[in-house]
Amino acid sequence: MRNADVVIVGGGPAGLAAAVRLYDLGITDIVILEREHQPGGILKQCIHDGFGLTRFKETLSGPEYAKRFVDEAQKRGIPCITDTTVIDVSADKVVTAAHADGMIVIQAKAVILTMGCRERTRGAISIPGTRPAGVMTAGVAQAYINLQNRMIGKEVVILGSGDIGMIMARRMTLEGAHVQAVFEVLPTPSGLPRNIEQCLNDYGIPLYLSHTVTDIRGEGRLTGITVAAVDERMQPIPGTEKDYDCDTLILSVGLIPENELTIGAGAELDPKTKGAFVDEFCQTTVPGIFAAGNVLHVHDLVDFVSMEAESLAEGAAEYIKNGSLPKAGIAIACGENVGHTIPQRISGEKSFHLSLRVRKVMKECTLTVSQGEHVLLTRKMKKALPAEMINLNIDAKKLKGTDDLEVKVV
Amino acid sequence: MTRDFTCIVCPNGCDLTAEYEQDAKGIRVLRVTGNLCSKGDTYARQELTAPMRTIATSVLVEGGTAPLVSVRLDRTIPKERIFDVMAAIRRVSVKAPVVTGQVIIENVLGLESNVIATKDIAAK
Ligand SMILES: Cc1cc2nc3c(=O)[nH]c(=O)nc-3n(C[C@H](O)[C@H](O)[C@H](O)COP(=O)(O)OP(=O)(O)OC[C@H]3O[C@@H](n4cnc5c(N)ncnc54)[C@H](O)[C@@H]3O)c2cc1C
Numbered sequence: 385m386r387n388a389d390v391v392i393v394g395g396g397p398a399g400l401a402a403a404v405r406l407y408d409l410g411i412t413d414i415v416i417l418e419r420e421h422q423p424g425g426i427l428k429q430c431i432h433d434g435f436g437l438t439r440f441k442e443t444l445s446g447p448e449y450a451k452r453f454v455d456e457a458q459k460r461g462i463p464c465i466t467d468t469t470v471i472d473v474s475a476d477k478v479v480t481a482a483h484a485d486g487m488i489v490i491q492a493k494a495v496i497l498t499m500g501c502r503e504r505t506r507g508a509i510s511i512p513g514t515r516p517a518g519v520m521t522a523g524v525a526q527a528y529i530n531l532q533n534r535m536i537g538k539e540v541v542i543l544g545s546g547d548i549g550m551i552m553a554r555r556m557t558l559e560g561a562h563v564q565a566v567f568e569v570l571p572t573p574s575g576l577p578r579n580i581e582q583c584l585n586d587y588g589i590p591l592y593l594s595h596t597v598t599d600i601r602g603e604g605r606l607t608g609i610t611v612a613a614v615d616e617r618m619q620p621i622p623g624t625e626k627d628y629d630c631d632t633l634i635l636s637v638g639l640i641p642e643n644e645l646t647i648g649a650g651a652e653l654d655p656k657t658k659g660a661f662v663d664e665f666c667q668t669t670v671p672g673i674f675a676a677g678n679v680l681h682v683h684d685l686v687d688f689v690s691m692e693a694e695s696l697a698e699g700a701a702e703y704i705k706n707g708s709l710p711k712a713g714i715a716i717a718c719g720e721n722v723g724h725t726i727p728q729r730i731s732g733e734k735s736f737h738l739s740l741r742v743r744k745v746m747k748e749c750t751l752t753v754s755q756g757e758h759v760l761l762t763r764k765m766k767k768a769l770p771a772e773m774i775n776l777n778i779d780a781k782k783l784k785g786t787d788d789l790e791v792k793v794v
Numbered sequence: 795m796t797r798d799f800t801c802i803v804c805p806n807g808c809d810l811t812a813e814y815e816q817d818a819k820g821i822r823v824l825r826v827t828g829n830l831c832s833k834g835d836t837y838a839r840q841e842l843t844a845p846m847r848t849i850a851t852s853v854l855v856e857g858g859t860a861p862l863v864s865v866r867l868d869r870t871i872p873k874e875r876i877f878d879v880m881a882a883i884r885r886v887s888v889k890a891p892v893v894t895g896q897v898i899i900e901n902v903l904g905l906e907s908n909v910i911a912t913k914d915i916a917a918k
């Protein structure tokens with residue numbers, strides 16, 4: 385068994401940003417373990433632009449954004465061992481990984497979990513009907529088209545208004561396919577307004593809210609689907625069924641953080657984010673095990689993934705230097721209309737970054753962070769959408785004592 | 795007259811409203827509201843008069859470690875020319891190695907925008 389100060393699981397934007405910042409903070413004994421043949425994570429297949437506007441003040445494609453971090457890591461000589469799948473992380477920070485040449489076992493002082501997320505599949509949402517070819521998730525479609533040069537169909541229907549689905553609607557239209565429509569079971573879109581505009585409206589692709597797929601037909605290859613409107617309880621309304629002939633059904637029905645390793649290490653998960661419970665240092669409930677990026681909560685912008693990973697690096701560096709971090713004794717409660725927050729607990733000793741999502745679409749609303757009667761921060765917002773993560777900086781000087789905090793949007 | 799837009803310039807996606815006048819001479823934009831920054835103003839004006847877009851796609855690579863290299867435009871083009879530019883891009887291929895930023899098609903269709911590679915592809 386070898387030793388390292390830090391092992392990073394996953395060489396996507398979160399893992400790379402954490403590595404670079406740790407190195408610059410003087411923690412140079414780092415190893416990144418990456419399952420795929422190259423670092424860069426999911427961004428390698430996201431060839432559309434729109435990345436990096438916050439961070440670099442220019443609009444880059446996914447591969448270009450990833451390359452900036454890959455280059456920075458390489459410049460510092462940070463080892464990234466690819467084609468290596470981590471299969472276990474223990475609470476005492478032994479990392480076990482499978483590689484073609486055998487097992488890699490490393491005892492680390494701190495472990496950083498940046499495994500990203502995976503897509504929800506048809507099984508996860510249980511659509512009835514046959515099991516023909518031509519039904520796939522948006523990310524799989526994206527990999528076929530953008531990495532392998534395989535066009536996946538001609539007559540396409542998309543279920544789910546996630547950003548990836550909308551981006552693939554545009555991509556397939558540009559490649560000559562006919563995208564008939566996007567159906568979303570919720571009454572509000574789950575992707576960003578700018579993607580509805582530039583991926584659907586620009587190409588005349590209709591978006592039907594409160595609709596779902598009720599049947600899938602075809603032997604061998606998909607031949608058609610049935611769609612119906614749904615009521616408030618998301619149950620199909622009889623008599624509203626409509627058939628569509630199509631050879632491809634793309635599912636863009638959400639992402640779930642990839643947390644098998646996190647659970648294995650004994651870290652507690654938050655049922656709201658489906659990621660680990662963390663403090664303001666991005667430390668999980670297991671001391672010395674940290675998490676950031678999509679494995680912690682699903683992000684819509686990679687710029688914030690990088691930022692979160694960098695603040696994690698500061699906490700991890702402090703942990704390695706001091707052997708521990710201040711105890712996080714103050715809980716952050718989700719008040720009215722707040723779906724989740726990151727972090728869920730804080731120590732109160734350090735100013736911190738707070739990320740959250742609202743539960744429903746709201747106009748002209750006010751976000752309040754309070755501690756009992758004491759209000760730390762209010763922010764007026766023209767609109768708040770579940771599709772857009774809200775990011776705030778909270779000044780530790782504003783905290784009064786160690787009572788729990790509450791965040792609400794009304 | 796007024797028209798509403800979603801600004802696509804940055805992820806804020808501001809809801810813009812443009813007030814404008816239209817007659818035989820064309821469209822005159824009077825006022826844009828709802829924008830958090832000046833780019834939204836420019837966007838709404840352009841959207842009413844001459845909408846511009848950018849596209850990202852990929853180009854075939856010969857002799858590379860991957861079959862495709864991703865590309866994008868380095869400047870926006872008129873929205874109605876998107877499919878013409880796609881056709882022009884589909885006609886070309888490049889020889890590996892390809893490096894990020896490499897110009898694949900210069901001044902595509904005379905629209906003053908270059909098609910540039912967004913990935914490194916090594917030679918096989
Ligand atoms: C289709 C799509 C479109 C997007 N569009 C935009 C956009 O327009 N603008 C924007 O800003 N953001 C966008 N995003 C979001 C952005 O890409 C993600 O937020 C970002 O990539 C998350 O980074 P990450 O490092 O957390 O995860 P990932 O990029 O998923 O990286 C995780 C890495 O961990 C590796 N890994 C996982 N498990 C293991 C294991 N057990 N052992 C070893 N390695 C492992 C994976 O192989 C992967 O390389 C988009 C995302 C997707 C999927």
Ligand code: SF4
Pocket residue numbers: 801802803804805806807808828829830831832833834835
């Ligand atoms: S107006 Fe400015 S801040 Fe608002 S979406 Fe457009 S570019 Fe972004």
